[in-house]
Amino acid sequence: MDQRVNKPNNQFMNYWMVKTEPSSYSWEDLLSKKEEIWDGVRNYQARNFLKEMKLGDPVLVYHSGKDRAVVGLAEVSEEAFPDPKDADWVAVRLKAKSSLPKSVSLQAIKEEDRLSEMLMLRQSRLSVMSVTQAEFELLMRLSK
Numbered sequence: 001m002d003q004r005v006n007k008p009n010n011q012f013m014n015y016w017m018v019k020t021e022p023s024s025y026s027w028e029d030l031l032s033k034k035e036e037i038w039d040g041v042r043n044y045q046a047r048n049f050l051k052e053m054k055l056g057d058p059v060l061v062y063h064s065g066k067d068r069a070v071v072g073l074a075e076v077s078e079e080a081f082p083d084p085k086d087a088d089w090v091a092v093r094l095k096a097k098s099s100l101p102k103s104v105s106l107q108a109i110k111e112e113d114r115l116s117e118m119l120m121l122r123q124s125r126l127s128v129m130s131v132t133q134a135e136f137e138l139l140m141r142l143s144k
Helices: 027-033 044-052 104-109 131-142
Strands: 014-018 034-037 056-065 071-084 086-105 126-129
Touching: 014 071, 014 131, 027 056, 027 071, 027 086, 044 086, 044 126, 056 086, 056 131, 071 104, 086 104, 086 131, 126 131
Parallel strands: 014 056
Antiparallel strands: 014 126, 034 086, 056 071, 071 086
16 A cells, blocks of 8 residues: 655655654754754664655654654655765754653553554654554544
8 A cells, every 4th residue: 555645746745753862852852952863773674764854754753662652753854875973874854843741651552453554553663653644643643
């Protein structure tokens, strides 16, 4: 099933989730800076997802660690470029859009049958992953 939707300029939009440990870099950090390089990803599958991100794609921000919840919405503001810390890897630039009205906990995600196939549940160690349009829309509804 194709998770992409057509953007106004006939490009396809994908949906993403990035995970971060709030003690090292939190959603609040991104909000305060408004825009930031998302770097330091050292997993091949996650790197490949970074390479697929396109300008304007929505990105859910998930706090790992003790919080374990989707907390914010960002968007890709610059597509993949060499990671400034290690040019063998890539980074993207993310722009903070808004905090979710209510965070969506990992427990709530696990309890929702329609989210049972989410990549974050099947490959929990990935720090960057794709999200289907249906999963994205459901997560946004659960955050209301």
